[in-house]
Amino acid sequence: MSLPCFPTTAFGAARRPVADRTPPLRLDQGRGSVRRFLIALATLFVVLASSFGGLLAMAAGGRAAESAAVSPMTARAGALLLKGATPGAYVEAPAVRADYDVTVSGPTQRTRVTQAFVNPGSGWIEGVYVFPLPENGAVDAMRMVVGGRVVVAEIKERAAAKAAYEQARRAGQAAALTEQERPNMFTNSVANIGPGETVVVQIEYQAPVRRDGDVSSLRIPLVVAPRYVPAAAARVETVSDAAPSDAPRGGDPVPDRDRVTPPVLDPATSAPTNPVTITVRLQAGFPVATIESAHHAVRTEAPAPDQRVVTLDGPVAADRDFELSWTATPAAAPSVGLFRERVGDADYLLAYVTPPAAKAAPVDTPREAVFVIDNSGSMGGPSMAQAKASLAFALRRLKPADRFNVIRFDDTMDTLFADALPATEANVARALRFVEALQAQGGTEMLPALKAALNDPRPADERFLRQIVFLTDGAVADEQRMFDAIAAGRGRSRLFMVGIGSAPNSHLMSRAAELGRGTFTHIGSAAQVEENMRALFGKLESPAVTNLSLAIPGGAADMTPAIVPDLYRGEPLVVALRLPRAEGAVEIRGTIGDQPWRETLNLADATPGAGVSKLWARRKIDDAEIARTTATLTPDQADAAILRLALEHHLVTRLTSLVAVDATPRRSADAPLDRADVPLNLPAGWDFEKVFGSRAPAAPLRRADLGDPVAVAAAREVSLPQTATDAELRLLAGLGLLGAALLVAVARRRERRA
Known part of the structure; x- marks a missing residue:
């Protein structure tokens, strides 16, 4: 003093x-x-x-008054306290345990996710949990288990589902609401969880299995990475029950910023939370040669040559994605698969065909390669090392006849050369030094770098194949602005997305690659850099299967994708069809290099496949979103198509939600109810300080608070309540x-x- x-x-x-x-x-x-x-x-x-x-x-x-303010809840030692609805009051954060039960049947997977919301305190709470799912998953079922009763959810338009949930919440009834924020980000809200009680919410989704060459794989995202939210020129207020627009065209680039930035724990001050268990029951459809978990220790049983049961080696923290891949014994994997499901008055078919390896020599046309690397704060630690190693690998693969440039970005941007230069030894060495000096820092302003890469000063130059290789974790919330830029400026460029780190934004990666007529490659650890980048360059340097078309009997099929894309080496052609009746044969035609290729599928030979109709509908919804981005459909037309498909097939979309309400009131009207957002783990390998700035032990921070000093200060402040001592008098x-x-x-x- x-x-x-x-x-x-x-x-x-x-x-x-x-x-x-x-x-x-x-x-x-x-x-x-x-x-x-x-x-x-x-x-x-x-x-x-x-x-x-x-x-x-x-x-x-x-301190005494702050402890008293937690009443009527009694906090456990080391418990995380969150500000309650009553000023000066605190509630103990709910815990969520999740179990994933996955059944793989050939090219599809059916996953049941069971989330147990545990209220550790002695007051009534509403638990809100933001969690990821595969971007191509079709979420079609939800059940709530409370007090020994099972309540099955209904699909409703988003606003109607929200209204039903809010009414039950106010009435003291147990209720659960599943909403989509992004195709790979969902929110589960559970109202009126009693003191010391556990309420279980169980959702199910159907998703395709990924095939690349002779490798089949699935990925289960387990944590929502903090998303960078660009500042709004003018803040636009949104109502909580409105459908978040996936296509902002002005104003706030992320109008639902408060819904996509859940609180995040600092691993330096908080132990990992949200434990997860996983069981995968694999029925491959062919004898399995190898099976591998890329990032988690697992136990594997083999009840039959074509079956495996894979379980996590104990519960793990939800801080990185789970990846499982398997291969067939030599010559055992089929090159053609056809599956059928009869629903109502229609047959739904899923076909995948792997073209033979190209007999022509690799492409000799020189390439103009533009490499973009993200060095923002979220790329700190292992992610930056993986990105730099991947880019160094790519630079060393260039040939003297190629041209190239390098762009790096955080909340600023630099271009190595004013224009693409020949890949001479000196230029490549200069680029390697530039990359090696990069450090992770700052925000993730991706749009300027993307536009710079798409800018083609020679759009009519056919002497070079123009390819963009974009390395990032995709930790942004304004995905639609990226999609708009790609659709408007792709020209002759092909965009190849490389997702870096333990929890990449796969929705951004996969749709950007689709719009950019390229591919999406994930590198989740240093051990995967060389193998995955080598596979990517094998595609870049090999002939694509082009001019693909399908001849459908009667021509009455509703097919997705509507326009069949080019394929790269090892990629299968995957199409879903809806027919009045599966009769006759489908003929597939294309060109591999300069050689014609043809395949015939007899529809009568299709294998029964549960869930094929869900995959068809999910893919049709994605087609409508893409048509909206490319202006093929107006926003109203796209929304009408999405809503019709979602209600018909019972799917959660940005326009529809699942809601379950228990009819029995449980909480009395005079008992207070506090909302408690479940805090998430920081993705493995991320550096908290590089993402959020200095440590914030008082409360979990939201990524949306970045760039707003007042909000950051408020989030870090702990306001002590008024006391009843004579300290001021003394x-x-x-x-x-x-x-x-x-x-x-x-x-x-x-x-x-x-």
């Missing part, structure tokens, strides 16, 4: 000459001065002690005694001088 010093001239009397103010020092005067000094020092010590004691009492009283008394002591000292000094 320091005391203010005031100059003498500030209080009336003019200063005397130095000789007048400094009389000769006598021995007895010196002794008296020392005595007075000691008395004043003792008085000052007493005053300071009294004042400091008051401060300690205030702090102690504040502090004032101490200051009063201090002032009196100073006045006495001045008076005595003037008396002796007089």
Whole structure:
């Protein structure tokens, strides 16, 4: 504690000459001065002690009152407290345990996700949990288990589902609501979880299995990575039950920013949370040669040559995606698969055909390669190392006849060369030095870098194949702006997305690659860099299967994708069809290099496949979203098509939600209800300080708060409630005694001088 010093001239009397103010020092005067000094020092010590004691009492009283404010909940040691709805009150964050039960049948998977919401306190809460699912998953079922009762959810338009949930919430009924924020990001809200109670919410989805060459795989995202939210030129208020637009065309680039930025725990101050268990029951349809989990330890059983049961080696924290891949024994994997499901008055078919390896020599046409690397704060740690290693690998693969450039971005952007230059040894060496010097920092302003890469100064130059390789974790919330830019500016460029890190934004990656007529490659660990980048360049340097078309009997099929894309080496052609009846044969034609290729599928030979209709509908919904982006459909036309498909097939979309309401009221009207957002883990390998700035031990932060200093300060502030101690009086008394002591000292000094 320091005391203010005031100059003498500030209080009336003019200063005397130095000789007048400094009389000769006598021995007895010196002794008296020392005595007075000691008395004043003792008085000052007493005053300071009294004042400091008051401060300690205030702090102690504040802590006591803060503990009391948690009442009626009794917090466990080390529990995370969140601000409640009542000012000054705190609630203990709910815990969520999740179990994933996956059944793989040939080219499809059916997954049941069971989430147990646990209320650890003694008050009523509403738990809100933001979680990821595969971007191509069709979420079609939800059940809530509360008090031994099972309540099956209904599909409704989003606003109607929200209204039903809110009404049940106010009435004290248990209710659950599943909403889509992005195709790979969902929110489960559970109302009226009783003290010490567990409410279970179980959702199910259908998704395709990925095939690439002779490798089949599935990926289960387990954590929503913090998304960078660009600042809005003018903040646009949104209502909570409105459908978040996936296509903002002005104003706020992320109008639903508060819904896509859940709180995130700092791993330096909080233990991992949200434990997960996973079981995969694999029925491959062919003898399995190898099976591998890329990022988790697993146990594997083999009940039959074509079956495996894979389980996590104990519960794990939800902080990275789970990936499982398997291969067939040599020559065992079929090159053609055809599956059928009869629903209502229609047959739904899923066909996948892997073209033979190209017999022609690799493409000799030189390439103009534009490499874009994300060095924002979310790429800190292992992600930055993986991205730099991947880009170095790509640069070393360039040939002297190729041209290239490198763009790096965080919340700023740099281009290595003014224009693409030949891949000479000196230019490549310069690029390698540029990449090696990069450090992860700042925000993720992706749009300027994407537009710079798409800018083609020679759009009619056919001497070079123009390819963009974009390395990022995709941690942005304004995905639609990226899609708009790609659709408007892709020209002759092909866009190849490389997702980096433990939890990439796969929705952004896969749709950007589709719009850019390229592919999506994921690199989740340093061990995958060389293998996955080598596979990517094998595609870039090999002939594509082009001019693909399907001849359908009767021509009455509703097919997705409507326009069949080019294929790269090892990629299967995957199409879904809806027919009045599966009869006759489908003929597929295309060109591999300069050689014609043809395949015939007899529809009568299709294998029964449960869930094929869901995959067809999910893909048709994606087609409508893409048509909206490319302006093939108006927003109203796209929304009408999406809503019709979602209601017909019972699917969650940005326009529809699943809601379950228990008819029995449970919470009395006078019992308070607090909302508690379930905090998420930081993705493995991420650096909290590089994403959010300095440590924030007081409360979890949201990525949307970045760029808004006031919001960041508010999120980090802990406001102690008003106390009932006499600390303020003691502090004032101490200051009063201090002032009196100073006045006495001045008076005595003037008396002796007089």
